Amino acid sequence: MQRLEEAWKWSDTLFDSELLEGCELEQPIDLRHPFLFYVGHLPAFAWNKACARLGLAPFNPKFDVLFERGIDPMVDDPSKCHDHPDVPDEWPTLDKVRAYRDSVRESFRKCGDSEICTELDDACGFENVLGMIEEHELMHVETLYYMLVQLHPDRKPCVSGAHLVKPSLVTTPTTKENDFAERDVNSMDSKSCVIYQEGRLARQELDRNEWCKIPAGTVTLGADQSALRFGWDNEFGCSCVPVEAFEASKFPVTIGEFASFVAAGGYHNSSLWTERDWAWRCASNVCLPTSWRSNPPSGSQASWDPSNAAQFPQDVATVLHRTTYLAHYARIKSLVDITELPVFCSLAEARAFASWKKCRIPTESEWHRMAFGHAESATE
Template sequence: MSTQQALREPPRTATQSAAASSDAGSLPLLNLASGREAVLDYFENTWALTEQLFSSLATDEAYYVRPYHKTRHPLVFYYAHPVCFYVNKMLVSGLIDKPVNQEFELLFETGVDEMNWDDLHDGEQDVWPELDQVRQYRDAVYELVRQVIRTHPSLDKPITMASSAWSLAMGFEHERIHLETSSVLIRELPLEYVKEPDVWPDWLTAPAVQNYEPVEGADYPTNELLEVAPTRVSLGKPNGWPTFGWDNEYGQDHREVNSFQASKFLISNGEYFRFVRAGGYEQRRYWSESGWGWRQFRNVKWPTFWVQDGPAGSHRYKLRTTFSEIPMQWSWPAVVNYYEAKAYCAWLTEQDEAKMPYRLLQESEHLAIRDPALSAAIDFEPGAAEQIDLDCVMAPSSAPTINHNLRYGSEGAVDALHANERGFHDTFGNVWQWCEDPFHPLPEFKIHPYYTDFSTPCFDGEHQMILGGSFISTGDEASIWSRFHFRPHFFQHAGFRVVLDTGVEGKKGDKYDTDELVNQYLLFHYGSLAEQQDEALATRIEFPAVVNLIDRTVELMNQFAPRRIKALDLGCAVGRSTFELARTFDSVVGLDYSDAFIDAAEHLRQRRSLAYKRWDTGTHYTALKASIDEEIDRERIGFVQGDAANLAGAPMVQNDEQYDAILLSNLMCRLSAPVQCLQQFNESDRYLKSGGILVISSPNTWMAQYTDPARFLDGADSDETLAALGECLPGFELLHEEDLPFTIREHRRKYEYIIAQVSVWRKL
């Protein structure tokens, strides 16, 4: 039997395997305008791939073994779940009018999306039917789908989102998602339950011999950071693109990307081994709160697919692949979860003594490191074949540099395939790449009526984006439009590359970091009214009536916050508002762009006082001291340097629990990307929980030296300016607005008189 026949004709029983071939793989992603026969071919290929994967289960018992983590169903569920999905979605769309087996279509309808790493499912496990019954059900549904494809009139014309046949395409891509997730569950099974399938693609790179002491440059490639210039990227699959897409792929967004550096290769096992051997899994300081909880709960000491091959402490490992255990492949990408990737970034920051923290890619940055030609796909016009061919999964023969769509049978060396035009390897394929972004909708997002809860339950700030696909990502998953997500403790064939901000670092010195400005802000924050005004002048003139900006904004935070558990102070400067918030909030993080400001605030947190100088005039200064009230619990406070428009790059802010209240004081008109800053709170609940508040104080001094005029959030008057702010916060309601006059002293005869526009917004 030929390979293509093997992949079109599904085995009728578990003992009938497909014909052996080293070239087995997936068909290109289905062009929905290709006609009935192409649809049938794609369905049969999809079905056969599932059968081929499950033929790796060595015994019937393997179908019923619980995963070691107990957060997923046994594999028998995933053998039947995609099948019942076909039936249920064809019923919803009207392609059929009655169920096949209503009991099965209820039992196998819903999988598990555990809320946390300890959300174990220890319920009854004897609910699963016998395997022969499941196989009979699969046979019946297989014949039904074939009949619908061959006879239903909806396939007489191209399939679109409005077509009832869209439910068929949805079923194909849903099954292909579970092809991949089931392969991870098989990778987690004890080897006694697994065997090599009769038909499976070859390795990308043949496994190297065992070596317990990897050498950089020999056993794994030397990685380097490549510079990416500032750019603008566009997201969103065109509605007329002739393939199936999940609801979250559609919409339109345009994002500005600051300059950054990203690793040329995915982080390899060899690089990650340095973190493991250095005791990274035992050091609390590298892990987020939730990540450390997961690590302790699972007692994890190395990546889950590394297999100990020696006594404790020897750091001798083998590698578990989907179907076998092989010598450790140091040049292959490290397959880890989000928590592990972030811990590695924190460790690497410390090792390199980096001025800016290493982090993961953002979605917009993933677009920025792709081949430049792909950007033309966003302007797709129906019938433009050359644009369709930009998506390599639709013509895989043109994609020799991508390990996806089951071209190969596993992940492989990070330098095995050629770099793209920008110099990056594996921007698509090999393994998925964890991103800093929580899963979120694009503007103009719309739910499709055939599957109303595919994406929306995961817009909760608890699911991290993964991009690029893996070796076993096929169909839509391997497309340039795919946007997928998993909880941070979840394992997928996923790795990561590291990123350093350069746009932020390059601006700091000339913008903020001067002793004069630090002294000025220490006086503004901590000086008494008498210290801020000149005593002699105060007896001769009347200073303008002002309000203490910090006291008033903190008062508004306390007044409107739904609860006083966690607060975030963006643009905290030298920190007094952060300290004052700690009187009433259990935990407060202060963030500022300036290293010098954060150094001063952290000094005060640790030592409670800091000497500074007030400039009087010329060469005359007065020595003063900033002090923190003893009643303030400084252990509640953390300070971090970072960009308020890029909170994903600030590790301390990533503490896995949303904030109740966020203060943005005199910040907005000093940001290069003010809209991007606000979108972080509007597009997901990752930072600000529903019902939480934003307190925004701004003098609205918009200047081209800080912000591109095209990005100004201003208007002809105060009402228009407030309206511009509101347009950036569509998921919020305005609770309060006021004008707040205050002064900042430069010297005894020069003061800056400012009237800030203050507004309070509640997230709906």
């Protein structure tokens, strides 16, 4: 039960706090249900996966079905969705959904650790029901965070975040020495380490964002089902893949760097985008990362419209001063104040930025080579 309790702590930091106060029916992403749905979906998923194994009788079959599955759009055509329960004309109240969640949890607690382990934690890989419930809970914490980012600024809760807990379930992995004998960075001195200041990359290090040489080698992609306590079905099937030597930037792309791409008119240069990515950008009128907003004119500042190609190229300072970032908790932050933070954007936008820099996004095998260095540690 400890693993479930720790996972529940994470979701409760969102669902039982002022973060969702008064906005539980908001739907910031069209292809996602309102926040309220996820309050019920997490326990419904756990219940539907475990109740038969634990010999538990249904106590609210209506909610078991209503919250069973989300909209689940198809990847290639988001206008089409997989089968899912009908969306109700009126959602249940938040109190009723929380009561359902609490009853599901109490049913699990009454079963006790022994029965939970015997019935739910008796297999490996994607057949491990306890692992699936735990992973599903944590996965949707991430879903809720990126939904919060896209919530309209006027509806966004403005809290300090000081109440948030850091459950022991998620730990920071220890750094392991790898086999990059040829790696073009100093091995142990401070200049070869990522330096953070309150969660931000130190400016002096960003100014020296050199390229690291990654030698050729092999990586292991995927895993044998018996090797992991839990994994989704698409993670299994183990193969050893050769990787040619390549170079990678030392740090993630920052907001400041991406602002230069915006200022150069990158969103209006079709040559930087693949045909499919460009079609998506135009159809969706994407002109900035989702979490960025252009400021309305104020005082002596003229209006800046990022969708107007005629206004580009721009000075990067103009972009930084006239654009704000929608954070999770605070309503807005000026880009000028957070230029050293990593940028968050879609894969299509990342590919266009890389093309503008005359680079490319790393492949999965290259990412593993950078992260783990050798095949033996790639599944850890």
